[in-house]
Amino acid sequence: MVDKSFDFAKESEKMASDSVHYQKMMDEYLYYRQYLSAGKERYSDYELERSRAFNIRNKAFKNYDKLLVDFETNFIKNGGKVVWACNADEAVESIVNILNENDLKNIVKSKDYVINEIDLYNVLIDKGFNVEDIDINEYLLKLAADRVDLNLINYDNKTSDDVSQILSKKFKKDFADDAPLLLKYISDILKDKISVSDTIITGADFLVSDNGSVVIGENEGYIIESLSQANVHIIIAGIEKVIPSWNDLSVLLPLSKIYDDAIDNCSSMISIINNNSDYGKKHKLYLVLLDNGRSEVFAEEKQKTVLTCLHCGACQKVCPITNIISKSLYENSNYGPVGTVLIPLINKSEDYSHYCNLCTSCGQCEDVCPINISLRDLIFCNRLKFTKKESIFTKDGLLYYFISNRLKNRKNMDKGGYKMKNKELRLLLGKTWGVKREIPVFAENSFSQYWKKLNGLEK
Ligand code: SF4
Structure with missing residues (x-):
């Protein structure tokens, strides 16, 4: 809501005029750009691989119902249980029921994309469960208590200074601006949380229809560690995560990590969950398959392709x-x-x-x-x-009426000369243009007039 x-x-507007944010954002953007070209260079024919991926995902849309049912059958064969949830409330309710039925209290969570979508964390905390993050980014976000901290920590490319500030504030002691030491400190905290957990809740990257596998990628290894500790694993995934076949992973999985800097330092890890017995007899595996409006997006002829996103x-x-x-x-x-x-x-x-x-x-x-x-x-x-069709008697309506009328033909465009055009534009854009940029100014001669003059075409 x-x-x-x-x-x-x-x-x-506030954020756009924040110079600290702007600088951090630019640093992060420039830092990331190096991974863009490096990622594409890993492929001998990147465009071909890209279109193969596009075709795999879009073809799957044609028989999605069958793929989902096949996935469910195979997942159950592998020892898991599937819960279908139409919306966020149903998903949350079913997860709370699983936790209560199994008498579970200490939860660790990671891959929060869908977990955040259904606001699971807040509900579980309200109901008295002990929920801890084992994703470093999410853990730091939770520590960041106020807006200033949040803005500080909002960047993927956090500096060790950002992290030491957050930890110092939270734990009320000084932390040196030393990345390995900070990482070791956070890692010890997360490992302690994992050691007392009875449940892990995660999202998923892919659900493989032809063998019922769930694929979960991470960079830090805490999911793998938690899977060996917790007795119950609850996976929550959107229905769009289903792909047809195990073989498709060879195309989709590398592309989903194409710009991942962790690939360069070999810290990217993938868990493939396809046989419950891997975890021992006590381990229980649940999957909540979430719709939450996705079926309606599937019904959109063009916009449905957004559901092929590899995140x-x-x-x-x-x-x-x-x-x-x-x-x-x-x-x-x-x-x-x-x-x-x-x-x-x-x-x-x-x-x-x-x-x-x-x-x-x-x-x-x-x-x-x-x-x-x-x-x-x-x-x-x-x-x-x-977008609602605006009446032309609003500022935007008048602006677009003016522009479209002017653009109808060349004669209209030059009508009244540049002074008149500048006046009209100022009148129409007024305050909506904002104070931080200047309204563009028409040149004395339009390009058409200039061109005619240059080529002696004036009448
Ligand atoms: S996040 Fe999704 S839509 Fe955006 S670039 Fe990656 S695959 Fe494409």
Whole structure:
């Protein structure tokens, strides 16, 4: 539900004029760019692999019902239990029931994408469960108690100084700005939490239909460690995670990690969960398959392709809008270009139509997307679907009436001369243009006039 007290435009403006945020964002963006070219260079024919991935995912949409049912059958054969959840409430309720039925209290969680989507953490805490993060980023986010800390910690490319500040504030003692020591300190805390856990809750990267496997990637190894400690593993995954075959993983899995810096230092780890007996007799495995509006996105002819997303994160890291306003302003675990497409579709409310404007059409997201999703087109489709047709008697209406009228023919475009055009533009854009940029100024001669003069074509 949209938080009515949250003024998106106001908060965005505040964030966009925050120079500390801007500098951090630029540092992170430039740091990330090196991985973009390195990632593509790992392939002898990147474009071919990209289109293979696109075809695998899009073909699967044609018989998704069957793929899901086959996956369920095979997952059960492997010893797991499947719960179908239509929405967030059903998913949360079923997880609480599993925890109560098995008398579980101490939970560790990781891969929070869907966990955050259904707001599971807050519900479990309210109900008295002990829930701990074993993903370092999420752990630090939880430690960051206020907005200043959150902004400090919001960057994937955190400095050791950022981390030492958060830890010092939280634990009320000085932490040296020393990355290995800080990492060791956090790692010891997480390992202690894992050692007393009875349950692990995670998301998933892929659900493989033809053998019922669940694929979970991570960079830190705490999921693998938790799987050997906890007696119960609850996986929560969106229905779009199902892929047809085990063989498809050879294409999709490397592409999902294509820009991952962890690949360079060999710290990327994959757990493939396909036989419950791997964990011993006591271990129980549950999978909550979540719809939560996805079926309706599947019904959209064009926008459904956003569900082929591999969650590599690249489009979010290169999007100028996401970088400028920061991911913390998106009211959903989906942020960046994917969120811009998904949030209005899933919520189907005009309250979310402002997301349709969060795109400059720069196309960087499409360039980097390893599965070739035409994000710009999809955002444009959403604009057509969700943006209300404005009356021309509003400022924007008048502006667009003026522009379209002027653009109808050359004569109209030059009518009144440059002084008149500048006056009209100032009148129409007024305060909506903002105080931080100047309204563009028409040149004395239009290009057409200049060209005619240059070529002696004036009448
Ligand atoms: S849509 Fe974005 S996050 Fe998803 S695969 Fe493409 S680039 Fe990666």
